[in-house]
Amino acid sequence: LVTNTTTQYTLFNTSAAVEPGRFDIDGSTFGLRVPAFVEAGTYTGTIVQTVIN
Numbered sequence: 001l002v003t004n005t006t007t008q009y010t011l012f013n014t015s016a017a018v019e020p021g022r023f024d025i026d027g028s029t030f031g032l033r034v035p036a037f038v039e040a041g042t043y044t045g046t047i048v049q050t051v052i053n
Helices: 005-013 036-040 043-052
Strands: 018-023 029-033
Touching: none
Parallel strands: none
Antiparallel strands: 018 029
């Protein structure tokens, strides 16, 4: 868990791999760029990060 806000900000704004497989309203696929700490951890961890921040 990252408790330092500066580090948290850096992690949140670091470019991560584009997650493919989501569909736009017209049926075309598009990627969603997610924060690096999501890539490194779990979605539960992401929720905890958000609540603490």
